[in-house]
Amino acid sequence: MSNNLLKGKRGIIFGALNDKSIAWKVAEKAVEQGATITLSNTPMAVRMGETNALSEKLDTKVIAADATSVEDLEKVFTESMEILGGKIDFVLHSIGMSPNVRKGRAYDNLDYGFYDKTLDVSAQSFHKMMQVAKKLDAIADGGSILALTHIAAQRTFTGYNDMADAKALLESIGRSFGYVYGRDKGVRVNTISQSPTLTTAGQGIGGMNAFFDFAEKMSPLGNASAEECADYCIVMFSDLTRKVTMQNLFHDGGFSSMGLTQAIVEDYIEKK
Numbered sequence: 001m002s003n004n005l006l007k008g009k010r011g012i013i014f015g016a017l018n019d020k021s022i023a024w025k026v027a028e029k030a031v032e033q034g035a036t037i038t039l040s041n042t043p044m045a046v047r048m049g050e051t052n053a054l055s056e057k058l059d060t061k062v063i064a065a066d067a068t069s070v071e072d073l074e075k076v077f078t079e080s081m082e083i084l085g086g087k088i089d090f091v092l093h094s095i096g097m098s099p100n101v102r103k104g105r106a107y108d109n110l111d112y113g114f115y116d117k118t119l120d121v122s123a124q125s126f127h128k129m130m131q132v133a134k135k136l137d138a139i140a141d142g143g144s145i146l147a148l149t150h151i152a153a154q155r156t157f158t159g160y161n162d163m164a165d166a167k168a169l170l171e172s173i174g175r176s177f178g179y180v181y182g183r184d185k186g187v188r189v190n191t192i193s194q195s196p197t198l199t200t201a202g203q204g205i206g207g208m209n210a211f212f213d214f215a216e217k218m219s220p221l222g223n224a225s226a227e228e229c230a231d232y233c234i235v236m237f238s239d240l241t242r243k244v245t246m247q248n249l250f251h252d253g254g255f256s257s258m259g260l261t262q263a264i265v266e267d268y269i270e271k272k
């Protein structure tokens with residue numbers, strides 16, 4: 001169903017790998033709501049993943065880029081403005097990757113080269129994206145920039161490993177750049193803290209299936225799906241949230257405010 005919430009807006013969506021990706025759902029919904037967009041992902045993901053299939057479906061262009069490369073990001077913003085015919089109104093950073101998680105390195109046995117990579121890909125790339133966009137004056141007044149994060153930035157979750165540190169940095173970058181970008185250009189910057197979601201990145205986290213089940217029982221509204229997250233992103237890109245900025249917005253069915261639910265109590269009693 002379309003309310004044309006993004007009619008006439010131009011956007012860039014980073015991180016749609018396959019139809020499980022949160023970015024994939026955001027791209028579909030953005031177009032459904034009247035936006036024109038470009039897609040971006042790493043050259044490897046474009047070759048091996050399904051980003052091209054999504055671009056055909058939505059009649060959009062894919063611009064391959066490693067989000068840790070300032071040069072690649074300059075290309076994404078410059079080409080997107082050319083393709084879409086003007087400044088960009090919204091950007092989604094939906095990017096995360098930890099080589100330590102991938103290689104099964106425990107938090108007290110990190111490889112520091114991998115650690116640097118985790119922080120660069122999953123957090124610093126958000127800063128690079130905004131610094132590039134601001135220098136190119138690529139974002140329209142009133143524009144909206146979002147990154148996706150997780151509550152492991154505030155509280156410790158076993159298995160989340162160095163991604164927790166990356167998410168803490170990501171959220172801080174959102175606040176700090178949100179101030180500068182709001183003050184100078186009237187651009188909003190927020191992070192959305194999403195429930196555990198069974199995507200490629202999500203399933204890489206140790207104990208994900210147990211955490212997914214636990215969070216489902218710990219959230220009065222249940223876990224938020226990728227599709228529901230996309231709906232929230234659309235509202236944040238729209239003109240309905242013009243004065244929301246520098247926020248970390250929980251989209252988690254209530255999980256972040258709960259201490260203990262009846263469902264967990266019953267589960268625990270059953271298993272005793």
Ligand SMILES: NC(=O)c1ccc[n+]([C@@H]2O[C@H](COP(=O)([O-])OP(=O)(O)OC[C@H]3O[C@@H](n4cnc5c(N)ncnc54)[C@H](O)[C@@H]3O)[C@@H](O)[C@H]2O)c1
Binds near residue numbers: 041150
């Ligand atoms: N799945 C979850 O449980 C969950 C929960 C909260 C937040 N998030 C966050 O949502 C975002 C999207 O993840 P997802 O769950 O949709 O998984 P996903 O695996 O579908 O998406 C991750 C994307 O990051 C891209 N990427 C990796 N390295 C990159 C680089 N150097 N440059 C550009 N892109 C790169 C991948 O190609 C992929 O498209 C991530 O930031 C993730 O941490 C996920």
